[in-house]
Amino acid sequence: MQLFKRRQSSLGPNTATHVYQGGIPLHIVRGQGCHLYCSDGTEYLDCVNNVAHVGHCHPEVAQAVSQQLITLNTNVRYLHSSVVDFAEALVSTLPQQLQVCYYVNSGSECNDLALRIARLARPGATHVAVMAGAYHGHVSSLIDLSPFKFNGQGGGGQPAYVHVLPCPDTYRGLNLDGKAAARAAIEGAHAAGGKLCAFFCESILSCGGQVVLPKGYLQDVYREMRAEGALCVADEVQCGYGRAGSNFWVFETQDVAPDILTTGKPIGNGFPMSVLVTSRELAKSFSNGMEYFNTFGGCTAAGAAGLATFQVLRRERLQENAAAVGAHLLHRLSMLQKEHACLGDVRGMGLMQGIEIVTDPTSKRPDSKLAAELREQMAVRHHVLVAIEGPHNNIVKIKPPLCFSHKDADRLVDALSDVLASGKANGGC
Amino acid sequence: MQLFKRRQSSLGPNTATHVYQGGIPLHIVRGQGCHLYCSDGTEYLDCVNNVAHVGHCHPEVAQAVSQQLITLNTNVRYLHSSVVDFAEALVSTLPQQLQVCYYVNSGSECNDLALRIARLARPGATHVAVMAGAYHGHVSSLIDLSPFKFNGQGGGGQPAYVHVLPCPDTYRGLNLDGKAAARAAIEGAHAAGGKLCAFFCESILSCGGQVVLPKGYLQDVYREMRAEGALCVADEVQCGYGRAGSNFWVFETQDVAPDILTTGKPIGNGFPMSVLVTSRELAKSFSNGMEYFNTFGGCTAAGAAGLATFQVLRRERLQENAAAVGAHLLHRLSMLQKEHACLGDVRGMGLMQGIEIVTDPTSKRPDSKLAAELREQMAVRHHVLVAIEGPHNNIVKIKPPLCFSHKDADRLVDALSDVLASGKANGGC
Numbered sequence: 104m105q106l107f108k109r110r111q112s113s114l115g116p117n118t119a120t121h122v123y124q125g126g127i128p129l130h131i132v133r134g135q136g137c138h139l140y141c142s143d144g145t146e147y148l149d150c151v152n153n154v155a156h157v158g159h160c161h162p163e164v165a166q167a168v169s170q171q172l173i174t175l176n177t178n179v180r181y182l183h184s185s186v187v188d189f190a191e192a193l194v195s196t197l198p199q200q201l202q203v204c205y206y207v208n209s210g211s212e213c214n215d216l217a218l219r220i221a222r223l224a225r226p227g228a229t230h231v232a233v234m235a236g237a238y239h240g241h242v243s244s245l246i247d248l249s250p251f252k253f254n255g256q257g258g259g260g261q262p263a264y265v266h267v268l269p270c271p272d273t274y275r276g277l278n279l280d281g282k283a284a285a286r287a288a289i290e291g292a293h294a295a296g297g298k299l300c301a302f303f304c305e306s307i308l309s310c311g312g313q314v315v316l317p318k319g320y321l322q323d324v325y326r327e328m329r330a331e332g333a334l335c336v337a338d339e340v341q342c343g344y345g346r347a348g349s350n351f352w353v354f355e356t357q358d359v360a361p362d363i364l365t366t367g368k369p370i371g372n373g374f375p376m377s378v379l380v381t382s383r384e385l386a387k388s389f390s391n392g393m394e395y396f397n398t399f400g401g402c403t404a405a406g407a408a409g410l411a412t413f414q415v416l417r418r419e420r421l422q423e424n425a426a427a428v429g430a431h432l433l434h435r436l437s438m439l440q441k442e443h444a445c446l447g448d449v450r451g452m453g454l455m456q457g458i459e460i461v462t463d464p465t466s467k468r469p470d471s472k473l474a475a476e477l478r479e480q481m482a483v484r485h486h487v488l489v490a491i492e493g494p495h496n497n498i499v500k501i502k503p504p505l506c507f508s509h510k511d512a513d514r515l516v517d518a519l520s521d522v523l524a525s526g527k528a529n530g531g532c
Numbered sequence: 533m534q535l536f537k538r539r540q541s542s543l544g545p546n547t548a549t550h551v552y553q554g555g556i557p558l559h560i561v562r563g564q565g566c567h568l569y570c571s572d573g574t575e576y577l578d579c580v581n582n583v584a585h586v587g588h589c590h591p592e593v594a595q596a597v598s599q600q601l602i603t604l605n606t607n608v609r610y611l612h613s614s615v616v617d618f619a620e621a622l623v624s625t626l627p628q629q630l631q632v633c634y635y636v637n638s639g640s641e642c643n644d645l646a647l648r649i650a651r652l653a654r655p656g657a658t659h660v661a662v663m664a665g666a667y668h669g670h671v672s673s674l675i676d677l678s679p680f681k682f683n684g685q686g687g688g689g690q691p692a693y694v695h696v697l698p699c700p701d702t703y704r705g706l707n708l709d710g711k712a713a714a715r716a717a718i719e720g721a722h723a724a725g726g727k728l729c730a731f732f733c734e735s736i737l738s739c740g741g742q743v744v745l746p747k748g749y750l751q752d753v754y755r756e757m758r759a760e761g762a763l764c765v766a767d768e769v770q771c772g773y774g775r776a777g778s779n780f781w782v783f784e785t786q787d788v789a790p791d792i793l794t795t796g797k798p799i800g801n802g803f804p805m806s807v808l809v810t811s812r813e814l815a816k817s818f819s820n821g822m823e824y825f826n827t828f829g830g831c832t833a834a835g836a837a838g839l840a841t842f843q844v845l846r847r848e849r850l851q852e853n854a855a856a857v858g859a860h861l862l863h864r865l866s867m868l869q870k871e872h873a874c875l876g877d878v879r880g881m882g883l884m885q886g887i888e889i890v891t892d893p894t895s896k897r898p899d900s901k902l903a904a905e906l907r908e909q910m911a912v913r914h915h916v917l918v919a920i921e922g923p924h925n926n927i928v929k930i931k932p933p934l935c936f937s938h939k940d941a942d943r944l945v946d947a948l949s950d951v952l953a954s955g956k957a958n959g960g961c
Contacts, residue, residue, distance in 0.1 A: 106611055113633055115819065115824055116815055117818065119607075120608075128609065128611040131604060131606060132604060133603055152607075165602040168601055169598035169602075173591065173595075176563070177560060177581065177584065179543070179547060180548050181557055181560040182536055182558065190543055202541075205544045205547070208637040208641070209826070215672055241825065242644045242673065243672075243673040244673055246648075255821075367827070373831065374804075386544050389546065391546075393684060395547055395548060396548035397670060399637070401543070404803075
């Protein structure tokens with residue numbers, strides 16, 4: 104409690120917190136694999152951290168970064184193998200045309216850089232298309248591109264140069280036509296006297312509610328966008344890097360290849376870093392005389408963190424684990440769904456899943472209150488940490504470190520089942 | 533060479549590089565204190581790295597971060613002591629009204645956040661005043677606020693909402709009147725139908741050319757800005773944190789206190805992190821319902837890096853060292869200046885100094901060619917690394933890690949002296 108008071112005094116009042124019963128955030132002191140440990144020794148199952156991609160405090164990644172920090176950690180103006188090795192490893196996972204990397208510090212810096220590249224590549228075209236509910240970052244330029252932020256509490260509303268495609272909703276059968284959505288955004292730009300330079304889209308909509316895009320959706324949108332001259336930016340800061348299980352990058356599941364790929368959270372397993380990858384042609388148009396320098400972006404320790412994380416991911420076959428455990432989890436959740444009418448939709452790919460909580464299966468009305476209650480009870484009674492997301496705050500979000508096991512998945516579903524059963528006994532769903 | 537080719541193939545073509553003779557960046561493999569070591573074993577004296585603040589690879593900082601990485605490294609949504617301890621340490625160095633911290637990942641994210649805070653605090657006021665030659669960051673919003681970028685190669689020119697105060701030049705006796713400069717910026721905003729929300733200023737102008745502001749300058753500017761309702765942002769990403777020697781923060785030397793302080797490069801000794809500090813009142817107006825979350829900003833490892841760097845800085849009395857060695861360096865450079873007419877001006881505070889290279893002391897014409905030659909010869913012949921900066925690329929920049937010794941300072945001046953003497957023998961200055 105003392106620490107919380109000190110924190111409230113020294114950190115900004117709107118700093119994000121995970122608060123549970125008692126109104127105090129968990130005081131976590133140790134992490135290992137998919138587990139977090141409180142100061143009182145209590146163990147929690149972490150089902151939401153997509154930054155500790157290969158597991159909290161993976162010893163091999165920690166060791167690689169530590170070794171680099173004591174040997175050399177300087178900027179990219181000098182030549183060093185770690186950043187080149189990791190850039191090559193990243194490129195090796197991508198379609199042939201994505202081959203030039205820019206190191207930055209965060210998903211926000213990465214998406215902002217994508218915007219800069221798009222605007223230089225398409226002179227005169229300044230408008231941007233995004234998906235409803237999207238979150239692309241916290242810097243000024245990206246709050247403008249994030250309906251999650253500009254339509255949310257404290258937001259300033261939709262900028263005139265931003266055009267929003269409605270969120271496809273397979274559960275309700277709404278907005279499934281990518282071509283129509285793209286055309287509307289393009290025509291919206293024209294009507295406002297502008298032209299799109301880029302279309303930003305997470306390959307699975309995260310803050311939008313763990314939405315898996317309908318088959319063919321991105322192909323249809325990309326086709327229209329490219330016909331208009333707009334670049335297609337795949338934001339895989341949250342969903343990419345093996346999480347989907349079936350594929351290393353989620354855009355592959357849509358049979359498309361973006362012009363710019365932005366990455367972030369998982370690639371350094373918690374070391375602050377991010378990489379943008381684009382084509383040689385776009386890198387060339389971006390290289391217009393203005394040097395690109397980022398103090399920390401591409402520091403030698405970032406290269407070491409990236410490379411070690413990538414090697415662990417491969418050697419421990421964590422993408423394959425995401426596929427196997429993800430399938431098991433989805434199956435068990437689907438079974439549970441049959442018993443509880445409030446579990447409106449269960450969806451996802453690999454270890455990125457969402458459960459849509461509704462008041463009843465007929466109206467499909469979002470039930471944010473119940474979702475919040477489930478999150479709270481799962482944490483308090485079962486020490487299982489999930490999060491709530493989506494424009495109606497009714498999606499239970501699951502995106503654990505990729506070392507999540509079958510046993511962990513069972514524990515998660517058992518906890519949810521128990522909480523739902525107790526609720527039912529008390530007149531719930 | 534092979535590594536350089538691989539890098540050219542995998543990283544963006546406009547990625548910044550320090551290139552010397554032979555056209556290949558130095559391949560640095562090890563760093564210690566103020567020294568960098570090449571793959572062939574050659575040792576270099578690093579006189580420009582202001583990120584490795586307490587010395588390259590300081591073992592105590594590396595150890596603290598390593599320990600944190602293997603124990604826990606997660607986000608600020610949970611409670612953890614490291615980020616609170618460091619925030620308190622930072623606040624303890626500051627004027628009483630600066631007491632609320634926001635963790636971000638870089639100086640760029642920090643200045644962008646300052647802009648967001650200013651715009652929310654001053655609704656309707658969207659214009660911004662900055663100094664000529666200023667660099668405040670590489671994200672879209674800050675390229676707009678950086679004459680160094682928007683007036684530089686590949687830049688898009690000055691945005692209509694940005695107003696530029698001319699750079700005070702004590703060497704030439706130009707633009708010394710802060711009040712007049714501030715009034716012109718304020719009136720420029722009015723003439724454009726706008727109003728200033730903020731004035732951004734580095735407390736020593738870095739990219740502007742290592743310019744120490746005239747006594748009373750910021751007091752005069754701040755008074756006018758505040759009368760207009762604009763917030764004063766002190767960007768100490770490069771100059772702050774003990775580097776000035778006489779003071780921990782450079783704004784103190786101007787007898788002012790900013791409304792927002794932005795920090796960056798030095799505070800984690802190379803760990804990617806940055807902190808913004810502001811008043812409780814401004815933090816409150818920023819807390820308008822929109823949550824502030826930054827994936828890596830305030831991660832537990834950042835707290836550990838910040839705290840360890842701060843403790844080393846204090847215990848090794850590096851601010852005091854910056855004062856003592858800085859004074860010695862300035863004295864020796866002033867002596868050298870008497871022998872060489874091309875050393876037009878020698879200036880700085882502590883371990884942040886600049887040498888203005890001119891064609892002759894009468895015309896004071898900037899000599900960028902000679903400056904570049906000095907940099908090259910110092911590196912190639914003496915293995916002493918300096919950089920060139922300023923709007924005319926004629927300022928030799930010196931800002932080494934704060935453990936720079938008297939002996940290091942002597943080596944730097946001796947190298948410069950030798951290079952100048954050789955030049956003189958060949959008809960130089």
